[in-house]
Amino acid sequence: MTADDDRRPASRGGRSRGRWTVLGLLLGVLVASLVVSGLVLLVNGAGSSIGDRLSSVQDPPTDDSRDREEALAAGRTFVQRFYTYDPSMLAEDGTMPAYAEVGDLMSAKFAGVFEETRQIAEYTVREEGVGQKAVVYAVGVTAIDEDSATLIVGGTTTTSYPASAKESETERVDFPPQILRAEVTLVKVEGRWLVDTLAVFGTEGPALGEEPLGEEGVPLPSESATPEGEGTDPATPAAPGETATEGAS
Secondary structure (H helix, E strand, O other): OOOHHHHHHHHHHHHHHHHHHHHHHHHHHHHHHHHHHHHHHHHHHHOOOOOOOOOHHHHOOOOOHHHHHHHHHHHHHHHHHHOOOHHHHHHOOOOHHHHHHHHHHHHHHHHHHHHHHHHHHHHHHHHHEEEEEEEEEEEEEEEEEEEEEEEEEEEEEEEEEEOOOOOOOOOOEEEOOOEEEEEEEEEEEEOOOEEEEEEEOOOOOOOOEEOOOHHHOOOOOOOOOOOOOOOOOOOOOOOOOOOOEEEEE
């Protein structure tokens, strides 16, 4: 027997021990993976059976609180932008491109109505120098599901006009703030909350978005507004009652 013959059994034994070591490590990783998967099902899964828990992890339910916050934010942004415009928004052609972009916050149905009537607001700003600014104080959710929501929005609108024909964008006179209370309905389209109708409390006729309207459907200054100092003190709108509200930011 040679020295090489003595080394061969030892070499085979070393390789065998190495394979068992690798196999043991792989089994350890497999067991650890199963433990982690079980913990995920236990912590994140919903349901009474393993199948229900597995299904809930693979297809988790929607986050209702996030949906609610997104709907509130969409309603607030829409009302502020819909009721805010002034001569500084006018382009050289006499239109208000930034105001026209409010249509991106609306459903196709409502955007069609808005497209037909916003030109009147542009005319009023262009020819009369009228401006308006909205402030939203509170937004409340009265109903919400996976693809629709109804909000109550409370705030004020302040109308202004130029002190003189030459100072349409600088020296301006403000009317007292007018209370604004409105019901806004939204629909979810491709993951985005879009405004579908707008109904202002205290006004007659259908809500904006329900059917095409004439000039009365345009968010123009109130005819009952009086110059500052001649009317009553501005009132702060009450927050919607019995609804979840988002305060002013």
